[in-house]
Amino acid sequence: MPNRSLPFRPFLLGLILLAALGAPACGRPTGSGKLTGHTRPLAKQVGGVTITEVRAGQPDTAFAFRAAPGRLLFTFFGFTHCPDLCPTTLGDLRKALRRLGEDSGRLDVSFITVDPDRDSAEVMTRYLRSFFLVSHALRPASRQELLAVQAAFGATSSVTRKADGDSDVAHTAASYIVDDQGRVVVEWDFGTKPADMAADLRILFDRQNGAATR
Amino acid sequence: MNRRTHSLSCLVLVAIVGMAAITGCTQQPGRLPAASEGAARDAGVEIRALHARPSPDGVTVGAIFTTFRSDAGDTLVGLSVPAEVAGRIEIHSMVANAEGQMEMHEIPVLALPAGEDVELKPGGMHLMLFQLARPLVEGQSFPLTLRFARGGEKVIEVPIRED
Incomplete structure (x- = not known):
C-alpha cells in the first residue's frame, strides 16, 4: 500500500x-494572472513631466504625472467634443472602478485635452464630472507643453480647424496607468474591456501592497 | 407499457407544438420593433441594438450605435433627426492613420451587403449628432429617419442609454 x-x-x-x-x-x-494591457521591459518615465491642471473658477496648478504613494494614476489624451473614443474609454473606466469596489479609491483619474482651444476649464470640469466625482482636468497651457507630455507618453495628436467652424481631431487612443514612481506600468489599447481594466488594476495594486511590505 | 408509450409520445407532441408556438411568438416581436417602430413602412432592413449614448454635461455632440442587416442587400443613403434633437447627423468611421492616431471620417453612404451584419460600434462606425439642441438624457428617446436605396424611408425611435 x-x-x-x-x-x-x-x-x-x-x-x-x-x-x-x-x-x-x-x-x-x-x-495572480497576467496584465491584459501592454508593458515594456523598460517602463516609460513620465514622473518628471508636468502639465497645467484646471478647475472651473479656480486658479491653475501644476500637475505631475506621478501617483501619490501607494496609489495609481490613469490618464488619457482626448477632447470633450469626441463622440466615440473618449466617452467609451471614460465610461469603461467608470465600469472598471465599480468592479474594483474599495480599491477604486486608490486610482486617480486624469484626462488630458489635445484641443485646449475648445476645452476651457469650465467645459472640462463639467465634462469630467459626468463620469467621475473627482478627477484631474489637464489642459496644456501651450503647444510646447502638450508636445512634451505627448513625447513622454509616446502619444501624438493633431487638430485641424475647418471652414465651417468644426475641427477634425486625431489622437492616440491608448490609456495609461502611472505608478507612484512616475512609471507607465501598463498601457491599454482602445477597447480594453472594463473587466480587464479592473483585473489589471487589481494586479498592480497587489504589487504595490507587496512592495510596501517588503 | 403500451399506455406509457402513448402518454410519452403525447408529451413529445405537446412539447414540439409548444416549442413551435414559442419560437413562432418570439421571432415576430424580435423583428417587429426594428421593422415597424415609428411611422414609416417596413424598409426590409433589420436594425438591432440601436441606442444613443447619454451626452456628458456641456457636450454638443453625440453618437448612435446599432447593427444593420439586410437580407437582400441595401444602402443607407441618407439620415436625419428633427432640429429639436440636433443640427446635423452624419455617418462616421474611426480609422487609424499612419501615425497610429485615431481619425474620424465621414462616410457619404453605408453599404449593407446581403445577409451581413453591419455593426456600428465604439471604435468603429457611428452615426454622429452635431449641435445637440438639448442634452441626450438616459431613459429618453428621439426619432431618427433613415433612407435606404431599395427599402425607402424609415422612422425609428432611438433609446438613450449607456450601451
Whole structure:
C-alpha cells in the first residue's frame, strides 16, 4: 500500500518547490494572472513631466504625472467634443472602478485635452464630472507643453480647424496607468474591456501592497 | 407499457407544438420593433441594438450605435433627426492613420451587403449628432429617419442609454 503513493512524491515535491520559488520570482506576492494591457521591459518615465491642471473658477496648478504613494494614476489624451473614443474609454473606466469596489479609491483619474482651444476649464470640469466625482482636468497651457507630455507618453495628436467652424481631431487612443514612481506600468489599447481594466488594476495594486511590505 | 408509450409520445407532441408556438411568438416581436417602430413602412432592413449614448454635461455632440442587416442587400443613403434633437447627423468611421492616431471620417453612404451584419460600434462606425439642441438624457428617446436605396424611408425611435 505505501508503495502506491511513491511515484507521486517527486511530483508533489516539485510542485511545492515551484510554488515556493515561483511567486517571489514573478515579483507578485499575491501574484495572480497576467496584465491584459501592454508593458515594456523598460517602463516609460513620465514622473518628471508636468502639465497645467484646471478647475472651473479656480486658479491653475501644476500637475505631475506621478501617483501619490501607494496609489495609481490613469490618464488619457482626448477632447470633450469626441463622440466615440473618449466617452467609451471614460465610461469603461467608470465600469472598471465599480468592479474594483474599495480599491477604486486608490486610482486617480486624469484626462488630458489635445484641443485646449475648445476645452476651457469650465467645459472640462463639467465634462469630467459626468463620469467621475473627482478627477484631474489637464489642459496644456501651450503647444510646447502638450508636445512634451505627448513625447513622454509616446502619444501624438493633431487638430485641424475647418471652414465651417468644426475641427477634425486625431489622437492616440491608448490609456495609461502611472505608478507612484512616475512609471507607465501598463498601457491599454482602445477597447480594453472594463473587466480587464479592473483585473489589471487589481494586479498592480497587489504589487504595490507587496512592495510596501517588503 | 403500451399506455406509457402513448402518454410519452403525447408529451413529445405537446412539447414540439409548444416549442413551435414559442419560437413562432418570439421571432415576430424580435423583428417587429426594428421593422415597424415609428411611422414609416417596413424598409426590409433589420436594425438591432440601436441606442444613443447619454451626452456628458456641456457636450454638443453625440453618437448612435446599432447593427444593420439586410437580407437582400441595401444602402443607407441618407439620415436625419428633427432640429429639436440636433443640427446635423452624419455617418462616421474611426480609422487609424499612419501615425497610429485615431481619425474620424465621414462616410457619404453605408453599404449593407446581403445577409451581413453591419455593426456600428465604439471604435468603429457611428452615426454622429452635431449641435445637440438639448442634452441626450438616459431613459429618453428621439426619432431618427433613415433612407435606404431599395427599402425607402424609415422612422425609428432611438433609446438613450449607456450601451
